[in-house]
Amino acid sequence: MTEALLSVENLHTQFRTEGGLVQAVDDVSFNIQAGETFALVGESGCGKSVTALSIMGLIPNPPGEITSGSIQFGGVDLLKLSSTEMRSIRGSKIGMIFQEPMSSLNPVLTIESQLAEPLKIHTGLSASAANDRAQELIDMVGIPDSKTRLKQYPHELSGGQRQRIMIAMAMACAPRLLIADEATTALDVTIQAQILDLMQEVTEKSGAALLIITHNLGIVARYADRVAVMYAGKLREVGDASDIYAASQHPYTVGLLRSVPRLDSEKGTPLSPIGGEIPDLTNLPGGCAFNPRCQWAVDRCSVEEPELIEISQGKQVACFEHASVSLNV
Amino acid sequence: MVGIITFTLVYVGPGDPAAIIAGDEATPEILEEIREDLGFNRPFPVQMGDWFWKLLQGDLGTSYFSRREITELITPRLQPTLSLGFQVVVLSTLIGISTGMLAAWKAGSRLDRNLMILAVLGFATPGFWLAFLTIWVFAVNLGWFPVIGYKPIQDGLIPHLHSMFLPVMVNSILASAFISRITRSAMLEVLREDYIRTARAKGASEFSVFIRHAFRPSAIPVATVIGASIAGLATGFVLTETIFAIPGLGRMLVDSIVRRDYPIIQALLMVVATVLIAVNLIVDILYAYIDPRIRY
Amino acid sequence: MTKTSDLGSEWQLTPPLSTRLRGMLGATGKAAKRDIVLGMSISLLFLGLFLAVFAPTLARTDYERTDPVNRMLPPSTDNWFGTDNWGRDVFDRTIVGTRLSFLVGFSVTLISSVVGVSIALIISYFRILDAVMMRFVDGFLAFPTILLALALISLIGPSIGNVIIALSVTATAGKIRLVRGAVLSLRESTYVEAARAVGVPVPRILMFHVLPNIVSIIIVQATFTLASAILAEASLSFLGAGVPEYVPSWGNIIATGQGYIQVGFHISFFPGLFLTVTVLAVVLIGDSIRDHLDPKLRGRLRTTAQQ
Numbered sequence: 001m002t003e004a005l006l007s008v009e010n011l012h013t014q015f016r017t018e019g020g021l022v023q024a025v026d027d028v029s030f031n032i033q034a035g036e037t038f039a040l041v042g043e044s045g046c047g048k049s050v051t052a053l054s055i056m057g058l059i060p061n062p063p064g065e066i067t068s069g070s071i072q073f074g075g076v077d078l079l080k081l082s083s084t085e086m087r088s089i090r091g092s093k094i095g096m097i098f099q100e101p102m103s104s105l106n107p108v109l110t111i112e113s114q115l116a117e118p119l120k121i122h123t124g125l126s127a128s129a130a131n132d133r134a135q136e137l138i139d140m141v142g143i144p145d146s147k148t149r150l151k152q153y154p155h156e157l158s159g160g161q162r163q164r165i166m167i168a169m170a171m172a173c174a175p176r177l178l179i180a181d182e183a184t185t186a187l188d189v190t191i192q193a194q195i196l197d198l199m200q201e202v203t204e205k206s207g208a209a210l211l212i213i214t215h216n217l218g219i220v221a222r223y224a225d226r227v228a229v230m231y232a233g234k235l236r237e238v239g240d241a242s243d244i245y246a247a248s249q250h251p252y253t254v255g256l257l258r259s260v261p262r263l264d265s266e267k268g269t270p271l272s273p274i275g276g277e278i279p280d281l282t283n284l285p286g287g288c289a290f291n292p293r294c295q296w297a298v299d300r301c302s303v304e305e306p307e308l309i310e311i312s313q314g315k316q317v318a319c320f321e322h323a324s325v326s327l328n329v
Numbered sequence: 330m331v332g333i334i335t336f337t338l339v340y341v342g343p344g345d346p347a348a349i350i351a352g353d354e355a356t357p358e359i360l361e362e363i364r365e366d367l368g369f370n371r372p373f374p375v376q377m378g379d380w381f382w383k384l385l386q387g388d389l390g391t392s393y394f395s396r397r398e399i400t401e402l403i404t405p406r407l408q409p410t411l412s413l414g415f416q417v418v419v420l421s422t423l424i425g426i427s428t429g430m431l432a433a434w435k436a437g438s439r440l441d442r443n444l445m446i447l448a449v450l451g452f453a454t455p456g457f458w459l460a461f462l463t464i465w466v467f468a469v470n471l472g473w474f475p476v477i478g479y480k481p482i483q484d485g486l487i488p489h490l491h492s493m494f495l496p497v498m499v500n501s502i503l504a505s506a507f508i509s510r511i512t513r514s515a516m517l518e519v520l521r522e523d524y525i526r527t528a529r530a531k532g533a534s535e536f537s538v539f540i541r542h543a544f545r546p547s548a549i550p551v552a553t554v555i556g557a558s559i560a561g562l563a564t565g566f567v568l569t570e571t572i573f574a575i576p577g578l579g580r581m582l583v584d585s586i587v588r589r590d591y592p593i594i595q596a597l598l599m600v601v602a603t604v605l606i607a608v609n610l611i612v613d614i615l616y617a618y619i620d621p622r623i624r625y
Numbered sequence: 626m627t628k629t630s631d632l633g634s635e636w637q638l639t640p641p642l643s644t645r646l647r648g649m650l651g652a653t654g655k656a657a658k659r660d661i662v663l664g665m666s667i668s669l670l671f672l673g674l675f676l677a678v679f680a681p682t683l684a685r686t687d688y689e690r691t692d693p694v695n696r697m698l699p700p701s702t703d704n705w706f707g708t709d710n711w712g713r714d715v716f717d718r719t720i721v722g723t724r725l726s727f728l729v730g731f732s733v734t735l736i737s738s739v740v741g742v743s744i745a746l747i748i749s750y751f752r753i754l755d756a757v758m759m760r761f762v763d764g765f766l767a768f769p770t771i772l773l774a775l776a777l778i779s780l781i782g783p784s785i786g787n788v789i790i791a792l793s794v795t796a797t798a799g800k801i802r803l804v805r806g807a808v809l810s811l812r813e814s815t816y817v818e819a820a821r822a823v824g825v826p827v828p829r830i831l832m833f834h835v836l837p838n839i840v841s842i843i844i845v846q847a848t849f850t851l852a853s854a855i856l857a858e859a860s861l862s863f864l865g866a867g868v869p870e871y872v873p874s875w876g877n878i879i880a881t882g883q884g885y886i887q888v889g890f891h892i893s894f895f896p897g898l899f900l901t902v903t904v905l906a907v908v909l910i911g912d913s914i915r916d917h918l919d920p921k922l923r924g925r926l927r928t929t930a931q932q
Binding site: 449450452453454455457458461462464465469476560561563564567568571572582583586587589594598601602605606 | 767768769770771772773775776779852856859860863864865866879882883886887890893894897900901904905908909912
């Protein structure tokens with residue numbers, strides 16, 4: 001295997017809250033190869049956004065703190081960089097798109113000044129050259145009438161257009177990794193597909209890797225090469241998207257897949273949502289955090305924590321009973 | 330509305346204006362003559378209508394005592410108050426915004442805590458007492474400034490500013506306390522916004538995040554507070570002009586109240602209310618300039 | 626993290642007022658133990674109350690007794706705060722002034738809160754009344770508080786009662802606007818709509834669903850009113866337009882000392898210090914209550930922690 005573009009190893013990120021210390025990211029490790037599309041999947045609050053922010057070095061401190069681990073990106077450990085060095089990577093080598101297109105653009109600055117900003121910071125382009133490039137970027141993300149758009153403010157654009165602007169902004173300096181944190185969740189279903197297609201298109205063209213963070217398994221099936229499923233701060237299953245979709249071996253992934261309607265299932269097959277509640281991170285159940293909601297749980301699950309182990313080429317699962325877990329039960 | 334309240338307040342107040350003007354030894358005939366003369370015997374709506382009509386023409390009425398046009402009386406009083414107001418607004422805005430931003434920049438630090446302790450102190454300290462202390466320290470003991478004594482701009486700008494230094498400082502420090510607090514909390518609020526995270530994700534430096542991305546969105550509550558603090562200044566000026574013996578409008582109001590010169594009280598209240606309404610209008614226009622989403 | 630319980634609270638029945646108040650007092654008490662500043666502020670306020678209640682007993686001389694031989698004495702063991710231009714003891718006058726400040730402050734706060742909240746609740750349910758009333762309120766609020774109070778007192782004459790009336794009128798206008806705004810936004814909330822949908826009569830909705838939810842706003846605002854009423858009374862008395870000259874008030878004692886600034890610094894200094902410390906204590910208590918009780922602020926703390 002070639003050297004990975006991004007390699008997260010044993011990442012631990014914790015938050016101090018009123019309820020106590022929360023281990024939002026607990027011993028997470030994964031690799032992203034150059035040019036691939038990697039999906040990080042899980043319910044809200046499972047730690048997937050915190051993972052992305054840890055990569056970006058944007059964990060608000062306090063209350064958050066990365067306590068241990070390493071994040072290798074293009075041969076350097078991002079966690080060892082000074083804040084100035086990290087700043088030169090943000091926006092130039094790694095771009096990020098956020099969930100809320102409505103609130104992620106500054107309401108009082110024009111589209112032009114916001115688009116040109118990363119160029120001015122990282123490339124040393126002159127103001128007029130940066131503004132010209134901003135117009136090209138708007139064309140690139142498929143918003144018509146780019147000249148007038150430049151002078152407009154975010155509130156004059158629709159949600160989909162704003163997310164396109166966010167993509168243009170994140171891609172402005174041709175980063176090698178684009179992180180999309182729930183980038184389509186707040187959009188209409190029809191717009192979602194357009195935005196995802198656009199993200200895939202622009203990253204393919206520039207050869208950048210794409211890290212999609214989502215709770216939507218439909219997106220995973222269609223766009224991702226590989227998938228990591230996260231639950232209560234830990235990775236539970238990692239593998240090829242097609243493999244996980246067809247033959248998941250972790251009870252939580254199975255539960256997620258069963259709770260979404262599938263076009264290929266027979267008519268009349270009932271959906272089966274996962275029972276129970278998302279656990280409180282300040283007060284996790286002992287053993288495997290998923291055991292109270294798990295239909296395969298055995299006695300061992302409530303006392304011992306299963307490790308993430310490689311069960312076949314490129315596939316890792318954290319479950320004692322993975323051999324008997326299957327979608328078709 | 331403001332006008333109706335002003336007029337009604339004064340009208341329904343006890344005490345016969347004619348009796349006040351004439352003094353204690355007036356005979357009923359003299360009182361009647363005064364009433365006839367000034368139109369006090371007409372019904373309430375007629376008097377109010379007349380007052381409004383004159384107001385629209387820029388006529389604020391006539392003083393009971395000096396029998397002179399109030400507009401004429403007010404004019405010489407404008408300069409000290411306007412000069413004081415201008416200096417205080419500029420200075421308190423500068424001090425308030427810069428200390429507020431500094432506190433937000435270093436939020437949670439000792440500097441932040443100390444600045445905010447000062448701000449709370451500034452809010453709780455009565456202006457007239459602070460004025461008293463500064464006079465005692467800087468005028469009585471150190472002798473840097475005259476105890477009282479106002480010099481108009483005609484005497485030269487430097488002597489004018491020198492004579493106004495203490496009252497300007499006292500009012501500015503108190504007004505900036507509030508502006509500082511609001512600037513800090515507005516900045517901290519905006520710094521939590523998603524678009525600040527976006528700016529950081531672009532690799533913007535903390536300084537740029539602060540000045541370019543966070544300051545303008547947080548300027549709206551700050552503008553509101555500066556507008557409100559101008560209303561507070563109107564009160565502050567009544568007190569400071571009295572203490573520092575500055576011959577401005579605030580002093581005039583206190584004198585008129587003591588003498589019960591109702592037309593002047595009415596006129597000054599109208600002037601104050603008009604100025605404050607104008608300030609609110611300016612603040613509203615500023616909103617639209619600060620935030621492109623606001624349109625009128 | 627616990628989405629379901631958040632959703633549940635939307636639908637939760639509003640807890641009764643008494644429970645809320647008890648919760649608030651408990652929370653404030655606990656906070657006072659943790660927070661030194663708050664603890665000190667509360668102690669100072671109680672000390673002030675103590676002085677106010679027992680001032681006549683504590684005063685060592687008759688605060689009105691003049692003693693021309695001992696005028697303008699600096700502070701000493703006999704006269705802790707010195708004597709004024711008539712030889713009256715400044716300490717005695719100052720603590721008697723405490724009584725007036727607290728009387729005016731608490732009266733204005735109580736009157737304006739009760740009247741303001743009642744009017745706001747009533748007019749928020751009657752459109753026409755609301756329109757008329759709000760015009761009046763906006764008209765009143767166009768004037769700075771002290772100027773309006775000054776004008777009112779110049780009409781009705783200076784006395785303790787009239788100072789309370791004048792300050793209450795101006796404070797009430799502000800209260801009406803604040804509470805009305807809160808009530809109007811609450812009226813749109815799900816639980817009020819739900820209560821209306823099941824036919825709960827309007828007065829009951831106001832008492833049991835709306836009022837408990839604005840209690841924290843009212844309490845925080847009350848501390849602000851208390852602070853500004855005490856300041857306003859002192860300012861009015863300082864200008865000679867507050868209580869009559871023969872009633873000792875922090876304001877008029879400071880005004881007396883103002884005339885003797887060269888020789889009698891102590892006359893103004895001590896009552897001013899009392900005034901500042903009192904207002905400071907009240908403001909700090911208000912700040913703490915807001916920080917500890919404002920559910921919006923608490924909620925925000927929680928959500929930032931969650932991200």
